[in-house]
Structures are given as C-alpha cells and as structure tokens.
Amino acid sequence: MTEAVTIDDVARRAGVSRQTVSNVLNAPQVVRESTRQRVMQVVEQLGYSPNSSARRLRTRRSSTIGVRLDAYAGGISGVVLDRFVHALTERAGARRLRVLLYAARTPEDEIARWDELMRGGDVDAVVISGTFHGDPRTGWLLERGLPFVSFGRPWGADDIDDPAHLWVDVDGAAGTRAATTHLLETAGPRVGFLGWPKGSGTGDDRERGWRETIGERAGGESAPRWAVREGIAEARELVTRELARHEIDALVCASDSLAVGAHLAAADLGRPHLPIVGFDNTPVVEALGLSSVEQRPEHVAAAAIDLITGPGGAIEARAATPGAAHALIMPRLIVR
Amino acid sequence: MTEAVTIDDVARRAGVSRQTVSNVLNAPQVVRESTRQRVMQVVEQLGYSPNSSARRLRTRRSSTIGVRLDAYAGGISGVVLDRFVHALTERAGARRLRVLLYAARTPEDEIARWDELMRGGDVDAVVISGTFHGDPRTGWLLERGLPFVSFGRPWGADDIDDPAHLWVDVDGAAGTRAATTHLLETAGPRVGFLGWPKGSGTGDDRERGWRETIGERAGGESAPRWAVREGIAEARELVTRELARHEIDALVCASDSLAVGAHLAAADLGRPHLPIVGFDNTPVVEALGLSSVEQRPEHVAAAAIDLITGPGGAIEARAATPGAAHALIMPRLIVR
DNA sequence: CGATCTAATTTGAACGATCAAACTCTGGGA
DNA sequence: TCCCAGAGTTTGATCGTTCAAATTAGATCG
Numbered sequence: 001m002t003e004a005v006t007i008d009d010v011a012r013r014a015g016v017s018r019q020t021v022s023n024v025l026n027a028p029q030v031v032r033e034s035t036r037q038r039v040m041q042v043v044e045q046l047g048y049s050p051n052s053s054a055r056r057l058r059t060r061r062s063s064t065i066g067v068r069l070d071a072y073a074g075g076i077s078g079v080v081l082d083r084f085v086h087a088l089t090e091r092a093g094a095r096r097l098r099v100l101l102y103a104a105r106t107p108e109d110e111i112a113r114w115d116e117l118m119r120g121g122d123v124d125a126v127v128i129s130g131t132f133h134g135d136p137r138t139g140w141l142l143e144r145g146l147p148f149v150s151f152g153r154p155w156g157a158d159d160i161d162d163p164a165h166l167w168v169d170v171d172g173a174a175g176t177r178a179a180t181t182h183l184l185e186t187a188g189p190r191v192g193f194l195g196w197p198k199g200s201g202t203g204d205d206r207e208r209g210w211r212e213t214i215g216e217r218a219g220g221e222s223a224p225r226w227a228v229r230e231g232i233a234e235a236r237e238l239v240t241r242e243l244a245r246h247e248i249d250a251l252v253c254a255s256d257s258l259a260v261g262a263h264l265a266a267a268d269l270g271r272p273h274l275p276i277v278g279f280d281n282t283p284v285v286e287a288l289g290l291s292s293v294e295q296r297p298e299h300v301a302a303a304a305i306d307l308i309t310g311p312g313g314a315i316e317a318r319a320a321t322p323g324a325a326h327a328l329i330m331p332r333l334i335v336r
Numbered sequence: 337m338t339e340a341v342t343i344d345d346v347a348r349r350a351g352v353s354r355q356t357v358s359n360v361l362n363a364p365q366v367v368r369e370s371t372r373q374r375v376m377q378v379v380e381q382l383g384y385s386p387n388s389s390a391r392r393l394r395t396r397r398s399s400t401i402g403v404r405l406d407a408y409a410g411g412i413s414g415v416v417l418d419r420f421v422h423a424l425t426e427r428a429g430a431r432r433l434r435v436l437l438y439a440a441r442t443p444e445d446e447i448a449r450w451d452e453l454m455r456g457g458d459v460d461a462v463v464i465s466g467t468f469h470g471d472p473r474t475g476w477l478l479e480r481g482l483p484f485v486s487f488g489r490p491w492g493a494d495d496i497d498d499p500a501h502l503w504v505d506v507d508g509a510a511g512t513r514a515a516t517t518h519l520l521e522t523a524g525p526r527v528g529f530l531g532w533p534k535g536s537g538t539g540d541d542r543e544r545g546w547r548e549t550i551g552e553r554a555g556g557e558s559a560p561r562w563a564v565r566e567g568i569a570e571a572r573e574l575v576t577r578e579l580a581r582h583e584i585d586a587l588v589c590a591s592d593s594l595a596v597g598a599h600l601a602a603a604d605l606g607r608p609h610l611p612i613v614g615f616d617n618t619p620v621v622e623a624l625g626l627s628s629v630e631q632r633p634e635h636v637a638a639a640a641i642d643l644i645t646g647p648g649g650a651i652e653a654r655a656a657t658p659g660a661a662h663a664l665i666m667p668r669l670i671v672r
Numbered sequence: 673c674g675a676t677c678t679a680a681t682t683t684g685a686a687c688g689a690t691c692a693a694a695c696t697c698t699g700g701g702a
Numbered sequence: 703t704c705c706c707a708g709a710g711t712t713t714g715a716t717c718g719t720t721c722a723a724a725t726t727a728g729a730t731c732g
Contacts, residue, residue: 006719016681022720030680032681051457055720086406101435121387284620340688371710390690393689
C-alpha cells in the first residue's frame with residue numbers, strides 16, 4: 001500500500017507553498033512558467049494526484065454526473081442506452097468529470113435517490129432518459145435546481161424555442177425519411193410503415209418521416225400503416241395477417257423489435273428477402289442482415305456533456321436559452 | 337436551491353453536540369434511546385444528509401466501487417455485462433455503496449485509470465472482468481493493494497484451494513451439461529458442439545460439460561465438435577459446410593453468436609427447427625426462439641458484493657482465503 | 673530615490689464530517 | 703462519606719484541499 005502523497009509533500013519538495021502547487025494544477029496562468037515546470041516535475045516524480053474528497057469538500061462541487069442504469073427490461077431497447085452510457089463515460093472522462101451510477105425502479109424512487117445524492121454532494125448534475133408527458137421528475141429537478149439534461153425531448157411544449165430544460169435527442173423523422181427514400185429507390189413504390197399506436201412522441205416522430213416522404217412521391221394509398229404495441233411476437237403475428245391482405249414492396253419499422261417480427265413473418269410466408277428497415281441498429285438486426293437506422297449514441301452523449309458543461313468545462317446550472325438548449329442528432333441509415 | 341444542512345444545524349436544534357448526532361447515525365448503540373429519537377426527529381425535520389465529501393475525507397474511505405464500462409468487454413458479451421453492472425448497482429446501493437464508472441480501451445489504460453482513482457481516493461475497490469492468462473491487471477492490483485473481485489476465474493492456477501484473488505464466475509460446464517442432457521432427452525443421441533479453438537478457459541470449460549455428458553451416455557462418435565473463432569457469419573459458414581457431412585440431432589453452442597450462426601445455416605438448409613442451445617440468453621436468441629443457458633448476472637453481482645465487503649458491510653482488503661475466496665454461480669437453462 | 677503599480681507568492685481560515693481523548697453524571701460498594 | 707466503574711456526552715484536533723486576503727518581489731515612472 002503506497003503512502004498517500006499530499007499537496008504539502010509536493011510543496012515542501014519543490015520549495016514553494018501549498019497554494020502555488022494548487023495554482024499550478026488549477027490555474028497555471030497565474031504562475032510563473034519556470035515555477036510551473038519545477039512544480040510539475042515534482043508532481044510527476046512523486047506521482048501526486050489531488051485528493052478529490054478534500055477538493056470536493058472545499059469547492060463544493062463533485063464534478064460528477066449521476067446516471068440511472070435501467071433495469072434490464074428484456075428485449076432489445078437496452079442496447080442504445082448502454083452505448084449511450086458508455087459514450088457518456090468516455091466523454092466525461094475526457095473533461096475530468098466522473099459518472100456515478102444509481103438504480104431506481106420508479107420515478108418516485110429516482111427522485112428519492114437524487115435527493116440523497118444532491119444533499120450529500122455526490123453529484124452536480126444528472127442525465128435522465130425516457131421522459132414522458134407530465135413526468136414528475138423534470139419538475140422536481142427544476143425546482144430543486146439540480147442541473148440536468150434529458151435524452152429525449154420534452155414532448156408537448158415547444159421544444160426548440162421555449163424549452164423547459166436542456167435536452168438531446170435523435171431526429172427520428174430524419175431517420176425514417178432516409179429509410180423510406182432508400183426503399184423507394186431500391187425496392188418499389190409500395191413502402192409500408194409498422195409503428196406503435198399514436199400518442200408516443202417518439203413513435204409519431206418516426207412515423208412522420210415516413211409519411212412525409214411517401215406523400216412527396218406518390219399518392220401513397222398503396223402504402224399501409226400498421227401499429228402494434230411492442231414485441232417481436234406481436235409484430236410477427238400482425239404482419240403475417242396483414243401481408244395476406246396488402247401487397248407491399250418494403251417496410252419501414254419504428255424499432256428493431258418490430259423489424260425482427262416483420263422479418264420472421266415475411267420469411268414464414270416465403271419472402272425472406274422483403275426489404276425491411278429497423279430502428280436502433282441492434283445486434284439482432286445485424287445478425288439477421290436487416291438494414292436499420294443507427295441512433296449514434298456516441299454523438300448524443302457528446303452533445304449531452306457539451307450542454308451540461310459551461311465554457312470552462314465545469315458543470316454549471318445553465319438556463320434553457322431558447323434555441324440553444326438542445327441538440328438534435330442526425331441518425332444514420334445502415335444498409336445491409 | 338436548498339441551503340445545505342450541516343451536522344451542526346442538527347446538533348444545535350436538538351440541543352446536543354456534533355458528535356452525538358454523528359453517533360446517532362453511525363453508532364446508534366452508544367447513544368441513549370431517548371436522545372436517539374430526539375435527534376432522529378430533527379434529522380428528518382431538517383432533511384439532513386451527511387456531506388459525503390467531508391465524511392470521505394475524514395474516514396479515508398469512499399465507499400465506492402469502480403467498474404469499467406466497455407462496449408467491447410473481452411470474454412463476456414455485452415448484455416451479460418450490462419445486466420451484471422445494473423445488478424451490481426442495485427446491490428451496492430442496498431449496502432450504501434456507490435458505483436463509479438470509468439472507461440478504458442486497453443489494460444494499460446485501465447491501470448492508469450485505477451492509479452488516478454486510487455490516489456484521488458475515488459474508489460475503495462474495483463470489479464474487473466474479462467481477465468486472461470498473464471493479465472497484467474491482477475498483478476498491479478495485488479501489488480498496490482487495491483481490493484478487487486474479478487468476474488471470471490483466474491484460469492491456470494488452482495482457483496479454488498489456492499486462489500490468487502477473489503473471484504466470481506458462472507459454472508460453464510454445468511450449463512452445457514444441462515443443455516446437453518436436455519437435448520439428449522428431447523432430440524436424439526447425436527448432439528454436437530460448436531465452440532472456440534482450444535485454449536480459452538471459458539470455452540474449454542463449456543466444452544467439458546458437453547463432452548462429459550456425451551461420454552456418459554453413448555459412445556459419442558456421432559457427436560462432432562466444431563470450432564470457429566467467433567462471429568455469426570463465420571459460424572454460419574462453417575455449420576453450412578459441416579452439416580452436409582455430419583448428420584446431427586441437435587447442437588450445443590459456446591455462445592449465442594455461434595448459436596445464431598448455426599441456426600441461420602440450418603434454416604438455409606431447410607432445417608429451421610434443428611434444436612440449438614446457445615449461451616448467455618441474449619435478446620437475439622430470444623427473438624429467434626432458441627434455447628440458451630442463462631448466466632444469471634444478478635446472482636453473480638450479489639456474490640461479488642458479498643465477497644468484497646467484510647462482515648460490517650464495508651469494503652475491506654480481504655485476503656484470498658483458500659476455499660472462501662470465490663463464488664461459482666449455477667447457470668440456468670432457458671428452454672424455448 | 674521614493675512612490676506606485678502589477679505580478680507572483682504566501683498565509684490563515686474555512687469546508688463538514690469523524691477520531692480520540694476528556695469530561696460529566698449516576699449508582700453501587702467499601 | 704468517599705471512591706470507582708461505566709454509560710453517555712462533549713471537546714479539540716484533524717483529514718487535504720481551495721478561497722480570500724495579505725505579503726513580497728520586481729518593474730515603471732516622475
């Protein structure tokens with residue numbers, strides 16, 4: 001076990017005061033260059049690294065971002081979030097920020113967790129996801145003044161010009177637009193859409209991209225829109241039934257789960273090569289050789305960190321300035 | 337923004353000293369019951385929660401476990417590790433421990449990260465995974481005295497009776513044994529195995545379970561063993577080729593990726609219902625309706641936390657006592 | 673040459689908790 | 703009556719850092 005090296009050890013050895021060592025590390029511009037070099041040499045030599053508890057206590061900031069790791073739901077949806085968290089960790093590390101995990105099962109549970117983490121000075125900000133209309137969480141965070149960014153826009157309000165809070169999201173409509181365009185060009189005019197029942201912001205957004213593209217090109221009567229709650233089995237069943245009625249050239253889906261279900265249905269009916277595009281680009285569709293819209297969670301994470309940190313790179317409570325409180329990431333169509 | 341409530345505020349209001357408040361929270365048994373109740377009432381009333389930076393500074397422990405979140409964790413596929421991390425977070429929270437993430441791309445990178453985290457007092461222990469023979473990481477951790485548990489046994493040494501360090505793992509042989517038994521009973525005597533080239537501890541362990549079960553039952557000449565590096569496409573190709581030569585009744589695979597490849601190959605050859613069992617029970621095989629051996633990451637996580645914490649529930653450097661330094665989790669066969 | 677200003681560095685005081693030791697109080701026994 | 707033990711509580715020091723104010727060194731100028 002190595003003895004702990006403190007700032008005093010460095011100061012003594014370098015023949016300067018504590019504060020000068022501190023300045024070398026935190027505000028190099030106020031220190032004479034020759035002093036800086038001398039101190040840095042001792043820092044490296046002794047392998048000094050500031051005790052973050054002491055620093056946090058004094059500065060009253062933890063430089064830590066809290067992230068909830070969702071319970072494994074079973075199904076595909078997790079992959080995007082996992083990549084997002086991973087990218088967030090990498091990006092945060094580059095800015096000398098840390099990422100702390102916490103677990104919660106319900107929104108109320110999550111709020112209780114924040115309360116502890118905030119009071120204890122464990123986090124300076126949190127990243128939340130899966131917000132929904134009337135979500136109690138955003139109100140709590142705003143009221144208590146805990147900085148945060150949400151992955152997913154605050155549906156319902158005017159997200160762009162009068163944003164309730166900072167947010168990052170993927171442009172779902174752009175994704176399905178690219179998918180639909182691609183299918184119209186390569187498969188034929190009858191491109192259907194398989195999504196969820198109306199009402200979910202994400203689903204409606206994705207459907208819009210398809211609808212607009214179909215509308216531009218042709219009449220679109222021959223392009224059916226199907227909806228199913230979620231789940232591979234449900235999608236498979238529905239598509240098996242509907243394919244008997246409608247003849248289509250290709251299908252755009254609101255998620256990879258739906259795409260897998262549709263693909264299995266098509267294969268059952270002897271059409272394994274029916275062009276189908278999913279959404280999320282999970283390993284499942286990669287395995288099956290289906291095209292998909294990739295969310296690029298790495299870009300989302302980078303944007304989230306940028307939003308939550310101020311110009312100095314530190315976390316700060318930033319107001320949701322109209323037009324500058326969000327980032328909308330362009331997804332990418334992966335063709336297979 | 338709420339004003340911070342300190343231990344002094346509570347003390348003043350309750351008419352006791354700082355230390356008594358501290359004792360109420362950390363060592364209730366030394367405080368008179370009536371005092372305890374009075375103080376607790378004030379604590380709740382003011383919503384006091386100790387500042388963890390101050391506590392950490394004084395006690396010299398962070399009560400935090402470091403976990404590397406990496407998209408490409410060698411050995412353990414994504415979903416298993418994600419579920420593991422999630423379960424770890426839940427379990428840690430119940431013990432009032434925190435989980436801190438860090439990112440690293442190489443073993444050296446990871447060691448550098450540990451050095452910072454350890455020096456800065458950010459973590460008291462780490463959980464590592466994907467260890468391999470001659471892994472530089474375990475040596476570093478032991479030398480520097482940073483407590484750790486590995487998910488994956490230290491292959492090569494006598495893991496059980498002379499363990500190099502604490503570890504948790506899943507009994508791979510038991511998993512393939514269950515799978516093989518099941519297939520022998522339901523499909524027929526010719527149960528093959530698709531694994532990786534010899535030499536990987538995990539792979540050899542899984543193969544052993546199949547081989548022992550096959551050996552017990554029948555001669556086993558009609559049970560071929562195939563190997564491929566990894567990857568769905570490679571597996572698909574190999575199985576397509578081999579199925580033309582060998583007639584088999586069912587196939588046990590060392591991973592879900594291999595199982596998916598084998599399934600696609602079988603389907604190509606008009607045998608979509610060839611019984612195949614994978615390993616890891618990822619969403620992919622769930623979607624395809626294949627059976628798989630489930631690792632039960634939640635149990636692994638619970639065992640890891642138990643190993644790393646002492647009787648008091650706090651993290652402590654624990655020696656790897658022969659016979660008591662590990663936990664071997666029984667996997668579960670999911671039949672579909 | 674002394675006054676003035678700026679740059680560079682040092683000093684003393686926090687930050688909020690726990691540790692270790694000292695103190696107070698109560699009841700029992702000689 | 704006096705002393706002692708032990709439970710319960712308080713006091714002062716300390717963890718390692720950064721903040722804010724004070725000090726010193728060095729340069730500029732009339």
